[in-house]
Amino acid sequence: MAQASAASAAPLSLDHARRAARHRREQWVTALLLTPGVGFLALFLIIPLAQVFLRSVGLAAVGQASRFTWGYYRQFWTEAQYRDGFFFSLWLGAASTAISLAIALVFSALMQIRFPGRLAMSVLYKIPLVVPSLVAAFLILSLIGPGGILARLVFHWGWSWPQLVYDRWGWGVILVLVWHNVPFMMVIISAVMASIPHDIVDAARNLGASPWAVFRDVTVPLSLSGISAATLLVFIQVFGAFAVPSLLESAYPLALPVIMQTEMMDRANWALASALGSVLTLASAAVLVLYYRLVQGRGEIVR
Amino acid sequence: MARVELRGVTKAYGPVAAVRDVHLEARDGEFLTILGPSGCGKTTTLRIIAGLLDPDAGEVLLDGRPVHHLPAHRRETAMVFQSYALFPHMTVAENVGFGLRMRRVPSAERRARVAEALEMVELGGLGGRYPRALSGGQQQRVAVARAVVTRPKVLLFDEPLSNLDAKLRERLRLELRALQQRLRITTVYVTHDQAEALVLSDRIAVMDRGRVVEIGAPQDVYRRPRARITAEFLGIANLLEATVAGARGDRYVADTPVGRLEMACAERLASGDAVTLSFRPEDIRIGAGGVNCLRGAVQQAAYLGATTDYVVRVNDALLRVQQPGEPAYRIGDTVSLVLPEAPAVIRER
Numbered sequence: 001m002a003q004a005s006a007a008s009a010a011p012l013s014l015d016h017a018r019r020a021a022r023h024r025r026e027q028w029v030t031a032l033l034l035t036p037g038v039g040f041l042a043l044f045l046i047i048p049l050a051q052v053f054l055r056s057v058g059l060a061a062v063g064q065a066s067r068f069t070w071g072y073y074r075q076f077w078t079e080a081q082y083r084d085g086f087f088f089s090l091w092l093g094a095a096s097t098a099i100s101l102a103i104a105l106v107f108s109a110l111m112q113i114r115f116p117g118r119l120a121m122s123v124l125y126k127i128p129l130v131v132p133s134l135v136a137a138f139l140i141l142s143l144i145g146p147g148g149i150l151a152r153l154v155f156h157w158g159w160s161w162p163q164l165v166y167d168r169w170g171w172g173v174i175l176v177l178v179w180h181n182v183p184f185m186m187v188i189i190s191a192v193m194a195s196i197p198h199d200i201v202d203a204a205r206n207l208g209a210s211p212w213a214v215f216r217d218v219t220v221p222l223s224l225s226g227i228s229a230a231t232l233l234v235f236i237q238v239f240g241a242f243a244v245p246s247l248l249e250s251a252y253p254l255a256l257p258v259i260m261q262t263e264m265m266d267r268a269n270w271a272l273a274s275a276l277g278s279v280l281t282l283a284s285a286a287v288l289v290l291y292y293r294l295v296q297g298r299g300e301i302v303r
Numbered sequence: 304m305a306r307v308e309l310r311g312v313t314k315a316y317g318p319v320a321a322v323r324d325v326h327l328e329a330r331d332g333e334f335l336t337i338l339g340p341s342g343c344g345k346t347t348t349l350r351i352i353a354g355l356l357d358p359d360a361g362e363v364l365l366d367g368r369p370v371h372h373l374p375a376h377r378r379e380t381a382m383v384f385q386s387y388a389l390f391p392h393m394t395v396a397e398n399v400g401f402g403l404r405m406r407r408v409p410s411a412e413r414r415a416r417v418a419e420a421l422e423m424v425e426l427g428g429l430g431g432r433y434p435r436a437l438s439g440g441q442q443q444r445v446a447v448a449r450a451v452v453t454r455p456k457v458l459l460f461d462e463p464l465s466n467l468d469a470k471l472r473e474r475l476r477l478e479l480r481a482l483q484q485r486l487r488i489t490t491v492y493v494t495h496d497q498a499e500a501l502v503l504s505d506r507i508a509v510m511d512r513g514r515v516v517e518i519g520a521p522q523d524v525y526r527r528p529r530a531r532i533t534a535e536f537l538g539i540a541n542l543l544e545a546t547v548a549g550a551r552g553d554r555y556v557a558d559t560p561v562g563r564l565e566m567a568c569a570e571r572l573a574s575g576d577a578v579t580l581s582f583r584p585e586d587i588r589i590g591a592g593g594v595n596c597l598r599g600a601v602q603q604a605a606y607l608g609a610t611t612d613y614v615v616r617v618n619d620a621l622l623r624v625q626q627p628g629e630p631a632y633r634i635g636d637t638v639s640l641v642l643p644e645a646p647a648v649i650r651e652r
Contacts, residue, residue, distance in 0.1 A: 199388035200390060202375070222390075
């Protein structure tokens with residue numbers, strides 16, 4: 001009996017050792033397989049972000065004494081030019097997203113209808129997508145700027161042209177951003193709207209829904225996944241926009257990314273620029289979290 | 304209650320005419336079925352009645368009043384779609400109440416009517432669910448409730464049972480028939496299922512290649528089809544091309560691929576007329592004696608439960624014959640067949 005159990009125990013422990021060795025080997029293989037993905041994220045995302053954050057609290061500075069401080073964040077909040085810059089960027093993001101969304105929704109819905117020239121329209125509306133935003137800014141500037149085409153035209157009739165660029169509320173900036181983002185939103189929203197079965201729209205019409213009621217009660221609710229994604233993408237992009245505001249905004253307030261650039265390049269104040277950058281990133285992340293909270297409940301109902 | 308009339312309705316998609324010069328009438332409270340193979344234009348016809356499609360030519364009248372210029376949402380028709388087309392983002396109650404909300408019915412009345420409609424289709428208590436949480440049969444009932452709750456003048460059905468399994472389909476078509484008879488709403492029902500058409504309809508309109516080829520009561524179109532496509536499409540038909548050879552009183556003799564047959568025909572036929580004779584498999588008797596007695600060899604025998612289905616070769620022609628009960632003959636057996644003396648005579652080949 002004892003002999004039998006000893007004989008069976010020996011191969012059992014051997015088997016155990018072999019299994020452990022294989023387990024270790026598999027762990028190495030797993031780690032190796034993960035390296036490209038995780039390594040990429042670490043190298044290009046986590047390390048730079050960490051460095052920006054460390055700099056913003058006075059650490060990891062190059063050629064300077066490192067000392068931990070929240071001072072740069074305090075400076076951001078207490079000095080009006082930085083705080084106003086943050087809210088100005090927030091305003092640009094909110095206003096241009098809201099205006100772009102309203103326009104994109106209506107035109108996306110219209111693009112679902114068959115009409116002559118629809119194919120040509122669907123190509124033409126995408127043109128702004130391939131125009132770089134700097135070029136777009138110059139286009140709009142030469143059209144509505146002081147001394148631009150329209151200003152000269154109305155001056156010809158003795159009227160004065162309202163100030164649409166370099167103004168306090170950044171309407172010129174918003175106009176360019178809207179011009180640029182409407183087609184971007186339309187590409188996403190049209191695709192989602194096109195996937196709504198025709199029968200569902202027909203059923204709504206058949207049950208007495210006017211075209212507007214179909215849009216409000218069926219098309220928009222069933223496109224929410226695309227609408228929310230497009231809104232999020234445009235908002236975050238505009239919130240951190242640099243080129244268009246730097247070209248078309250007034251002297252005060254300045255958009256936060258423009259201030260960052262000045263602090264970094266003109267004043268070599270890397271620590272403050274890093275703090276501003278961290279604030280921008282955190283605010284965008286907060287919007288992202290809010291977005292996921294919002295879509296989580298909805299995704300289960302639709303599709 | 305209402306009367307629906309189509310006058311000379313035509314609709315083409317590009318060069319292809321989907322519907323050609325269709326004249327059709329659904330009488331007040333009638334259950335009219337449009338039956339035909341896929342692509343015959345029946346769904347197009349239904350959508351034209353609903354206003355979801357505009358006809359290229361012709362008129363749609365509701366109670367004698369032209370409505371083809373009205374957009375879909377002012378037509379007072381209610382449609383049940385093949386896909387049910389329930390709104391996935393609304394609960395069952397919101398789906399059923401949608402039409403009432405669009406008509407600005409006050410919310411208290413709306414709730415009562417939605418509850419009543421859901422009771423009627425035996426879905427009381429499921430109002431809070433979303434469509435995706437329901438079975439196919441339940442979704443179909445929601446679609447029916449959503450259509451009838453608005454008390455439309457005309458109910459339109461586009462193959463509403465085709466996505467269900469056979470057992471459920473059979474039960475639901477009886478329920479649909481009972482519901483329609485209770486509500487007496489004029490109904491136009493589109494299907495390619497001949498059994499559905501026979502069970503449900505007051506009258507059947509058979510469509511083929513964009514035209515209405517025949518319209519009549521179920522017994523008439525089944526027993527006395529006037530078009531070849533009707534005989535072929537409704538049930539199983541043995542179609543024999545025949546040439547009238549002569550007359551004896553009200554009886555005629557005709558030459559067919561299975562030999563010379565004697566038949567009675569209410570219509571006048573002339574010698575030399577080319578016609579098609581249609582025999583239903585259940586009307587052919589296996590056994591000897593009398594006129595129209597033929598001999599043939601059994602080629603196939605299939606047991607269907609209540610009946611046995613034989614394929615019998617007579618000369619070069621194959622005849623389908625159904626006899627009640629279990630198979631009594633085997634493949635290769637020679638049998639005598641007696642063909643009925645009153646086949647359906649179709650004046651086309």
